[in-house]
Amino acid sequence: MTAVITAEASAGKLTRARSSRLGIPGVVAVVVLVLAVAAAIAGPYLAPYDPSAGSPSGAWLGPSSGHLLGQDVQGRDVASRLLAGARSSMLGPLIVVVLSLVMGSVLALLAAWRRGVVDSIISSTMDILFAFPGILLAALAAAVLDAGLWPAVIALSVAYTPYVARLLRGVFLRERELPYVAAAEIQGFSAITICLRHLIPNVLPVMVAQGTLLFGYAVLDIAILSYLGLGIQPPSPDWGVMVSENQSGVLQSYPLPVLSAGCCVVVVVVAMNILGERLLGAKDNER
Amino acid sequence: MHVPFLLKRFLILLATLLVASFVIFSAMFLAPGKPIAALTGGRSVSPEALAVLERRYQLDEPFLTQYWNWLSHAVRGDLGISIATRQEVSELIAERSGITFALVLYASVLIVVIGIGLGMLAGLRPGRLDTALIVATSAAAAIPPFLSAIVLTMIFAVSLGWLPALGAGDGVVERVEHLTLPAVALALSSIAVVARVTRASIRKEAGREHVQTAISRGVPRRGVITRHVLRNAAIPITTSTGITIASLIAVSAVVETAFSLNGLGQYLIVSSNSKDLAVVQGIALVLVLAFVLLNLLVDIAYAILDPRVNLGAKAA
Amino acid sequence: MTDLLDSDVDATPSRLGEVRPLLELQSLSVAIDVGGVEQPILRDVSLSILPGEALGLVGESGSGKSMTAKAIDRLLPDGARQSGTILFDGQDVSALSGAALRSYRSDVAMIFQDPRVAINPVRSIGDFMTEIMVGNRRMRPRAALDSVVEMLGRVGISDGRRRLDQYPHELSGGLLQRVMIASTLLTQPRLLLADEPTTALDVSTQAEVIGILSELQQDLDLAILFITHDLELASAFCDRTAVMYGGEVLEMAASTALQDDPLHPYSAALGAARPRLNERRARLDAIPGRPLSAVEAPRDACSFAARCRHRVDECVAAHPDLRPLEGGLVRCIRAGELRAARKEVGHDAR
Numbered sequence: 001m002t003a004v005i006t007a008e009a010s011a012g013k014l015t016r017a018r019s020s021r022l023g024i025p026g027v028v029a030v031v032v033l034v035l036a037v038a039a040a041i042a043g044p045y046l047a048p049y050d051p052s053a054g055s056p057s058g059a060w061l062g063p064s065s066g067h068l069l070g071q072d073v074q075g076r077d078v079a080s081r082l083l084a085g086a087r088s089s090m091l092g093p094l095i096v097v098v099l100s101l102v103m104g105s106v107l108a109l110l111a112a113w114r115r116g117v118v119d120s121i122i123s124s125t126m127d128i129l130f131a132f133p134g135i136l137l138a139a140l141a142a143a144v145l146d147a148g149l150w151p152a153v154i155a156l157s158v159a160y161t162p163y164v165a166r167l168l169r170g171v172f173l174r175e176r177e178l179p180y181v182a183a184a185e186i187q188g189f190s191a192i193t194i195c196l197r198h199l200i201p202n203v204l205p206v207m208v209a210q211g212t213l214l215f216g217y218a219v220l221d222i223a224i225l226s227y228l229g230l231g232i233q234p235p236s237p238d239w240g241v242m243v244s245e246n247q248s249g250v251l252q253s254y255p256l257p258v259l260s261a262g263c264c265v266v267v268v269v270v271a272m273n274i275l276g277e278r279l280l281g282a283k284d285n286e287r
Numbered sequence: 288m289h290v291p292f293l294l295k296r297f298l299i300l301l302a303t304l305l306v307a308s309f310v311i312f313s314a315m316f317l318a319p320g321k322p323i324a325a326l327t328g329g330r331s332v333s334p335e336a337l338a339v340l341e342r343r344y345q346l347d348e349p350f351l352t353q354y355w356n357w358l359s360h361a362v363r364g365d366l367g368i369s370i371a372t373r374q375e376v377s378e379l380i381a382e383r384s385g386i387t388f389a390l391v392l393y394a395s396v397l398i399v400v401i402g403i404g405l406g407m408l409a410g411l412r413p414g415r416l417d418t419a420l421i422v423a424t425s426a427a428a429a430i431p432p433f434l435s436a437i438v439l440t441m442i443f444a445v446s447l448g449w450l451p452a453l454g455a456g457d458g459v460v461e462r463v464e465h466l467t468l469p470a471v472a473l474a475l476s477s478i479a480v481v482a483r484v485t486r487a488s489i490r491k492e493a494g495r496e497h498v499q500t501a502i503s504r505g506v507p508r509r510g511v512i513t514r515h516v517l518r519n520a521a522i523p524i525t526t527s528t529g530i531t532i533a534s535l536i537a538v539s540a541v542v543e544t545a546f547s548l549n550g551l552g553q554y555l556i557v558s559s560n561s562k563d564l565a566v567v568q569g570i571a572l573v574l575v576l577a578f579v580l581l582n583l584l585v586d587i588a589y590a591i592l593d594p595r596v597n598l599g600a601k602a603a
Numbered sequence: 604m605t606d607l608l609d610s611d612v613d614a615t616p617s618r619l620g621e622v623r624p625l626l627e628l629q630s631l632s633v634a635i636d637v638g639g640v641e642q643p644i645l646r647d648v649s650l651s652i653l654p655g656e657a658l659g660l661v662g663e664s665g666s667g668k669s670m671t672a673k674a675i676d677r678l679l680p681d682g683a684r685q686s687g688t689i690l691f692d693g694q695d696v697s698a699l700s701g702a703a704l705r706s707y708r709s710d711v712a713m714i715f716q717d718p719r720v721a722i723n724p725v726r727s728i729g730d731f732m733t734e735i736m737v738g739n740r741r742m743r744p745r746a747a748l749d750s751v752v753e754m755l756g757r758v759g760i761s762d763g764r765r766r767l768d769q770y771p772h773e774l775s776g777g778l779l780q781r782v783m784i785a786s787t788l789l790t791q792p793r794l795l796l797a798d799e800p801t802t803a804l805d806v807s808t809q810a811e812v813i814g815i816l817s818e819l820q821q822d823l824d825l826a827i828l829f830i831t832h833d834l835e836l837a838s839a840f841c842d843r844t845a846v847m848y849g850g851e852v853l854e855m856a857a858s859t860a861l862q863d864d865p866l867h868p869y870s871a872a873l874g875a876a877r878p879r880l881n882e883r884r885a886r887l888d889a890i891p892g893r894p895l896s897a898v899e900a901p902r903d904a905c906s907f908a909a910r911c912r913h914r915v916d917e918c919v920a921a922h923p924d925l926r927p928l929e930g931g932l933v934r935c936i937r938a939g940e941l942r943a944a945r946k947e948v949g950h951d952a953r
Contacts (some may be wrong), residue, residue, distance in 0.1 A: 133537030505705035
């Protein structure tokens with residue numbers, strides 16, 4: 001028996017050690033993330049042109065030495081709009097991740113800690129919330145409020161919460177059933193102390209990994225909502241807005257503005273997926 | 288046989304619909320100002336029309352009475368009147384649901400045939416094809432539907448001119464032609480997801496000990512694969528394919544918008560942008576209903592495929 | 604799998620005489636490839652089983668006993684490399700393929716440790732039992748079901764007809780293991796590989812299952828390779844027993860001899876580590892250290908040396924061979940000397 005157990009334990013250690021190294025894709029993903037964050041912070045200042053200043057004569061002009069990525073439907077510099085748009089394209093998703101992680105983990109912790117009736121109420125409420133896709137909630141929000149970044153962010157946060165809650169509930173439950181929690185309870189520590197000092201710190205790596213994955217999805221979904229007109233409104237520079245503004249260019253054989261904005265979204269999403277999966281060690285699960 | 292499980296699922300379905308209708312109805316009270324302002328979407332409306340709205344929604348009654356009034360109308364198919372077009376919302380929905388249904392159905396067929404097909408090939412034959420599929424699917428799964436719509440339009444409509452880029456077309460042949468690019472755009476990332484799930488499920492089931500038992504008993508390879516590996520992998524594959532397809536109902540809004548298809552999803556977005564609340568509520572209700580019904584279908588399939596299901600319901 | 608080394612090592616006990624063994628392993632070695640490194644699983648295993656004989660295979664986890672059964676039934680994982688020969692009825696098992704391999708597999712049936720995971724959970728009992736008869740032997744489903752019910756009766760399941768429509772999760776572990784046994788007998792095998800058939804069961808069910816196996820062995824003249832970690836159980840059930848450690852056979856002897864007069868210090872330690880009903884002892888003599896797997900076992904020393912009380916320098920100087928002693932075989936350079944010393948102590952005590 002012992003031989004098997006030690007063999008398994010050392011195998012586990014090995015795979016963990018392997019997955020904690022990022023590998024080449026992971027390093028590339030980190031580089032993409034750093035660049036994206038830099039663009040979100042400094043993008044508007046780095047932009048060579050005013051992202052909102054267009055000229056009708058410059059519409060659909062291809063790349064030139066002055067305009068590396070050409071000009072869009074209104075003759076605005078595409079590269080400048082991409083840089084300036086990085087901020088809104090990533091700030092919104094960031095808020096979505098924070099909100100849904102906070103709401104989801106509070107619900108999950110409550111369900112895992114109290115178990116019984118509280119757990120079944122929270123779990124079935126989450127089951128019901130699954131029936132509301134983000135797009136639907138965003139459409140409702142945009143219909144009653146003024147469409148903009150905030151309704152979209154709130155709608156997505158609500159839509160993501162059940163996913164976070166369901167996943168973390170399982171993780172918290174497993175952690176809660178460990179003997180040290182019972183030991184701490186017997187010693188008279190309050191539930192809040194145990195949660196803050198032990199449960200949450202122990203689960204934090206999973207939350208960070210999940211947050212990374214969610215951020216990728218949120219970048220994608222915010223871009224989709226902005227594309228549909230349910231998020232950031234034109235003429236603000238934003239990747240989703242840029243796709244929708246310049247879509248007519250595709251049929252006129254001038255897809256560069258659309259593709260460059262779309263690629264920005266895809267690159268960030270893929271990087272976040274890679275990073276999140278590395279953090280979760282999901283590669284080991286799939287094998 | 289499977290009554291307890293399915294009964295439980297059906298009750299959850301009813302609860303979901305009830306909660307969904309409540310959320311959808313009460314959304315109009317979130318708007319700044321009076322609910323009547325949410326209903327008119329800030330339009331200037333004639334006093335007669337206002338009176339009609341007030342009567343229809345019984346806005347002077349308590350909140351729960353209003354909700355009950357709205358729900359009982361909705362159950363009978365009366366979803367109110369569009370403030371933008373002055374038409375019955377249910378009629379507007381009926382006109383557009385055909386396209387969305389056809390689009391989602393078309394995409395589902397693609398997902399089932401291509402996604403499960405590729406996943407089975409890769410799952411049963413490790414090697415170069417398998418590696419290629421892993422790479423291709425991780426790329427495809429990350430492409431947002433609006434981008435796949437654009438790229439497909441560029442390639443097949445603009446450059447090659449094989450398929451139409453916009454509109455829904457008339458007649459069956461033309462309809463299929465017009466819906467091909469949208470359906471592929473809608474299905475693309477789901478095909479990747481389903482292929483990966485199929486491959487992983489087959490690998491997992493192939494490694495089970497009972498498969499070793501079958502081999503050790505002298506069951507031929509074909510029998511081992513069909514009667515044990517595929518039979519058992521069918522359970523997770525069916526479930527995740529069903530859930531993936533259900534999620535397409537909402538995503539179809541993106542594809543319909545990109546291809547200017549006059550479907551439910553696109554109309555939801557248009558109405559939301561023009562603050563036509565009654566229409567948004569109506570479509571939201573229909574989409575949630577479709578989503579929930581599809582999930583029920585998945586549950587029924589699951590109960591049929593897995594003999595252990597009834598026990599699970601008893602234990603729960 | 605394909606590179607078979609010809610080997611003329613003959614380690615079968617000479618007392619087997621002229622009766623041709625039903626199964627013969629000659630210097631069987633198996634290695635698996637882990638990240639480009641060949642890791643040994645079985646090392647130079649030679650065994651033989653006579654028709655109708657029960658051979659015990661005893662060892663701790665990781666000793667290679669289950670892998671031996673897998674190799675016999677050609678169930679080694681992909682990428683495993685095998686050398687040495689497995690002969691069944693004089694025929695080279697490694698050369699079999701297709702229909703011949705399937706027919707070999709119905710001659711050599713395997714009972715797995717845990718019937719819960721060894722029987723497909725989504726197929727009914729009847730479906731599981733008739734699969735081979737209907738699929739491979741082209742029997743009519745109805746006739747197949749009749750013989751299934753009869754076979755279920757033989758393993759003590761009287762309401763077999765009712766069980767046919769049930770699913771594995773509706774049966775208890777003991778009942779399911781009996782279904783498993785019955786299913787292996789349907790093809791009239793000549794050799795049964797029983798891989799810890801009672802380990803996953805309750806104690807009371809264990810005795811039942813052993814009883815059934817023992818009865819069937821006599822009635823059907825079955826040869827059985829009985830794999831267990833329990834030396835006493837093996838001795839009670841088997842004619843001869845082989846003790847495995849670190850992927851190799853350390854001792855092979857008649858079961859009674861192994862129990863009363865173990866030749867290898869490891870066999871002796873295994874016997875001493877088990878509580879006995881007829882003796883009261885303050886403490887069991889646990890074997891110090893932990894069991895080595897074949898991967899860890901040294902190649903140029905005795906694999907048990909690290910844990911052996913009787914170790915001398917010569918033990919770690921070279922890998923010992925399996926040598927005949929007192930009608931058995933033992934892989935210990937000091938076996939004869941230790942045995943003599945033990946006999947002396949025994950005489951003195953008396």
